[in-house]
Amino acid sequence: MDEGKRPHLSAERVSKKPGNLRKFLYAMAYIAPAAIIIIVFRVVPIIAAFGVSFFYVMMGKIVGFSGFAQYGMLLSDSEFWLSLLNTTYFVIATVPLSLFLSLIIAVLLNQKIRALGFYRTIYFLPVVTSLVAVAIVWKWIYHPRLGLLNSFMGSLGLDHMMWLEEPQGVFSMLAASVGIAWPKWLGGPSLALVAIIITNLWRGIGYNIIIFLAGLQNIPAEYYEAAKIDGAGRVQTFWKITWPLISPTTFYVVIMTTIVSFQVFTLVYLMTGSPVGGPLGTTKVLVYYIFEKGFESGGDMGYASCVALVLFIIVLSLTLFQRKVIEKRVHYS
Amino acid sequence: MRYLRRIPIHVIIVIGAISMVLPFVWMLSTSFKSPQATFIPPNFFELRPTWIPDEVILTNYVEAWREVPFPRYFMNTLFMAACIVLGVLMTSALAAYAFAKFDFPGRETIFIFFLSMMIVPQAVYLVPSFIILSKLGWVDTYMALIVPWLAQIFSIFLLRQQFRTIPDDYYDAALIDGCSRLGFLWRVLVPLSKPTLITIGLFALLGSWNSFIWPLIMTNSDKLRPIQVGLSYFAQEQGTEYGLMMAAATFCITPVIIIYFIAQKQVIESYAKSGIKG
Numbered sequence: 001m002d003e004g005k006r007p008h009l010s011a012e013r014v015s016k017k018p019g020n021l022r023k024f025l026y027a028m029a030y031i032a033p034a035a036i037i038i039i040v041f042r043v044v045p046i047i048a049a050f051g052v053s054f055f056y057v058m059m060g061k062i063v064g065f066s067g068f069a070q071y072g073m074l075l076s077d078s079e080f081w082l083s084l085l086n087t088t089y090f091v092i093a094t095v096p097l098s099l100f101l102s103l104i105i106a107v108l109l110n111q112k113i114r115a116l117g118f119y120r121t122i123y124f125l126p127v128v129t130s131l132v133a134v135a136i137v138w139k140w141i142y143h144p145r146l147g148l149l150n151s152f153m154g155s156l157g158l159d160h161m162m163w164l165e166e167p168q169g170v171f172s173m174l175a176a177s178v179g180i181a182w183p184k185w186l187g188g189p190s191l192a193l194v195a196i197i198i199t200n201l202w203r204g205i206g207y208n209i210i211i212f213l214a215g216l217q218n219i220p221a222e223y224y225e226a227a228k229i230d231g232a233g234r235v236q237t238f239w240k241i242t243w244p245l246i247s248p249t250t251f252y253v254v255i256m257t258t259i260v261s262f263q264v265f266t267l268v269y270l271m272t273g274s275p276v277g278g279p280l281g282t283t284k285v286l287v288y289y290i291f292e293k294g295f296e297s298g299g300d301m302g303y304a305s306c307v308a309l310v311l312f313i314i315v316l317s318l319t320l321f322q323r324k325v326i327e328k329r330v331h332y333s
Numbered sequence: 334m335r336y337l338r339r340i341p342i343h344v345i346i347v348i349g350a351i352s353m354v355l356p357f358v359w360m361l362s363t364s365f366k367s368p369q370a371t372f373i374p375p376n377f378f379e380l381r382p383t384w385i386p387d388e389v390i391l392t393n394y395v396e397a398w399r400e401v402p403f404p405r406y407f408m409n410t411l412f413m414a415a416c417i418v419l420g421v422l423m424t425s426a427l428a429a430y431a432f433a434k435f436d437f438p439g440r441e442t443i444f445i446f447f448l449s450m451m452i453v454p455q456a457v458y459l460v461p462s463f464i465i466l467s468k469l470g471w472v473d474t475y476m477a478l479i480v481p482w483l484a485q486i487f488s489i490f491l492l493r494q495q496f497r498t499i500p501d502d503y504y505d506a507a508l509i510d511g512c513s514r515l516g517f518l519w520r521v522l523v524p525l526s527k528p529t530l531i532t533i534g535l536f537a538l539l540g541s542w543n544s545f546i547w548p549l550i551m552t553n554s555d556k557l558r559p560i561q562v563g564l565s566y567f568a569q570e571q572g573t574e575y576g577l578m579m580a581a582a583t584f585c586i587t588p589v590i591i592i593y594f595i596a597q598k599q600v601i602e603s604y605a606k607s608g609i610k611g
Contacts, residue, residue, distance in 0.1 A: 020437070020438045023435070023436065023437040023438070024437045024438055024439065026435070026437070027431040027435045027437040027440070028431075030427040030428060030430055030431035030435070031427070031428045031431045031432070031443070033423070033424045033427060033428070033483075033484065034424040034425065034427065034428035034484035034489060035428070035443075035447075035484075037424065037480065037481065037483050037484035038447055038450065038484050038486060040465065040481075041458075041462055041465070041480075041481035042450050042453075042458060042486075043450060044461070044465065045457075045458035045459075045460075045461035045462045045465060046450065046453050046457060046458050046461075048461035048464070048465075049457045049458060049460065049461050052460070052461065060464070101349075104345070105345075105346065105349055108342045108345055108346050109346065111339070111342060113342070113343075113346065117598075119346055119350055120601060121594070121597050121601070122350045122353050122354060123349065123350065123353055124597075124600075124601055124604075125353060125354070125357070125590070125593070126353060126356075127604070128539060128543075128589055128590070128593045128600065129586050129589070129590070130542070130543040130545070130561050130564075130585065130586060130589070131543065131545060131561075132543075132545055132561040132564050132565050132568075132582075132585070133360075133564065133582040133585055133586045134356075135565075136564070136565075136568045136578055136579075136582050137356050137357075137359070137360045137579065137582055138356065140359070140360075140363065140575055140578070140579065141356060141359060145374060146371065146372065146373075146374055146375065146575070147375075148355075148359050148375055148377060151374065151375040151376055151377040151383070152377040154377075155376070155377045155378050202352070202353070202356070206353070207604060210601055210604055210605045211604075211605060213605070214605040214606075262454075263454050263455070263456060265456070265546065266545055266546065270565055270568075286456075287454075287456045290456045290459075290460075291456075291459075294459070294460040295460075295463075295550060301460045301461075301464070304460055305457070305460060305461075308454070308456045308457040308459075308460070309457065311454055311456055311457070312453060312454055312457050315452065315453075315454055316452060319452050
């Protein structure tokens with residue numbers, strides 16, 4: 001290029017001549033396309049959600065100022081508490097089961113298994129499959145009379161179940177099957193909700209396996225060789241070497257699975273109904289409740305935002321908790 | 334002996350893999366069954382007629398494809414996905430470049446502010462986004478499906494990480510040699526960052542192909558429906574036509590599955606890397 005330009009350009013960079021404002025505007029030219037979209041469709045809506053939660057809204061129109069009154073209403077809203085309870089069931093069942101299953105599979109796959117790539121591909125397959133297709137296929141699998149699952153249960157000599165149509169709590173059902181009297185409030189998640197939990201596990205486990213495999217492959221092979229020389233068994237090796245060294249990954253998996261599980265919606269929306277959230281509201285989850293309030297029944301967007309912000313606070317505190325713990329861990333690694 | 338000890342490992346892995354695959358097999362097998370055949374209660378351990386129908390029919394595919402405008406849904410989704418992939422690559426490359434290489438006041442603050450937006454659940458901004466789109470007059474248009482997704486914070490984040498691994502010396506040297514700033518992005522950063530760009534493109538592609546909640550809320554006319562929304566309405570309308578439903582589900586996931594099998598290494602590595610960094 002033009003030789004004469006060289007000294008000028010380099011001098012400009014070294015002396016950092018251009019003023020701060022100019023630099024800022026220059027950078028903005030590059031950032032603007034992304035920034036405008038993020039601001040209009042992310043930042044503004046988030047601020048608006050806070051704002052609108054302080055107003056009464058009917059059919060999408062603001063009809064009055066509520067202050068914190070709507071948040072107060074949440075406290076006595078049994079449907080809200082039911083959705084929170086169902087969501088909590090969902091999270092509490094999903095997180096440990098997903099962790100357990102994916103860690104076992106990842107550890108086993110990490111043992112120099114032949115055709116590792118093949119298995120990895122298979123386990124990950126549901127992750128790239130759309131939730132809509134997953135919901136449709138699993139609803140068919142759970143069909144009480146024609147479904148594959150009941151046929152499998154029947155072959156094992158177990159009773160057919162109603163799966164997605166069963167409002168009874170699974171603990172009550174277990175207790176009843178062995179003839180114990182069981183308090184109703186301890187019934188646990190309905191079988192319908194458990195069915196959705198199973199589908200969700202099936203869909204998501206591949207992701208966690210991949211994350212764990214990546215973590216496991218970072219553990220130096222020498223550690224395992226040393227353990228072998230010292231005569232450590234497989235179980236001992238797992239608890240003494242794998243588990244402590246994989247713990248940052250485990251922590252990431254637990255937090256991410258928790259955050260994502262709190263936001264479950266599509267499976268419930270497509271697999272239950274009608275009405276959605278059935279039978280008897282036992283699969284109604286927080287995000288569906290937000291959707292129902294905000295869009296389906298009367299467009300009560302103020303109240304929907306209140307519920308959404310409760311969800312946000314839960315997710316936010318989990319994220320902050322994760323940050324705290326990770327900061328502590330950085331010190332050791 | 335060593336081999337025998339490993340048998341339990343294989344058994345668990347194989348049982349797991351079978352449970353991953355069976356729902357897909359069941360979907361396929363149902364999609365080839367006549368309505369009468371789907372009404373025979375299955376027998377899990379019998380190959381025929383549970384898994385392999387006595388009479389394999391293709392009419393479910395033909396009917397499902399014709400009954401609702403699935404070709405239209407496919408075109409809508411392809412159009413939407415193509416715009417979003419291209420848009421995201423462009424906006425992310427430009428923004429990530431500025432955040433990685435330019436020196437300007439407020440750089441970190443702005444970046445962290447954007448990043449923090451990722452924590453907010455979609456349920457929070459769904460309602461107000463709908464209001465904003467309706468104020469813009471975009472509800473039920475392609476604009477509503479495409480424009481809000483043309484910039485993705487996570488992609489900017491991934492790409493900025495990548496750009497930062499390329500030494501600043503290259504940048505200084507290129508500028509001294511008279512390369513323009515945009516030229517440096519295009520001629521140096523982009524060619525050196527292909528794997529990350531592929532990751533971003535794949536995420537954008539899979540995300541738009543599988544997107545459901547957003548188009549469900551932001552559109553209502555049949556003409557604009559992307560594939561997943563079309564599939565969900567189709568399944569709701571079928572009632573007990575399980576063969577048709579499974580045929581529709583099959584052709585709606587096939588494109589993604591084909592891409593996945595072709596690029597499975599890139600797809601899996603993309604998820605693995607972004608997971609650990611994120």
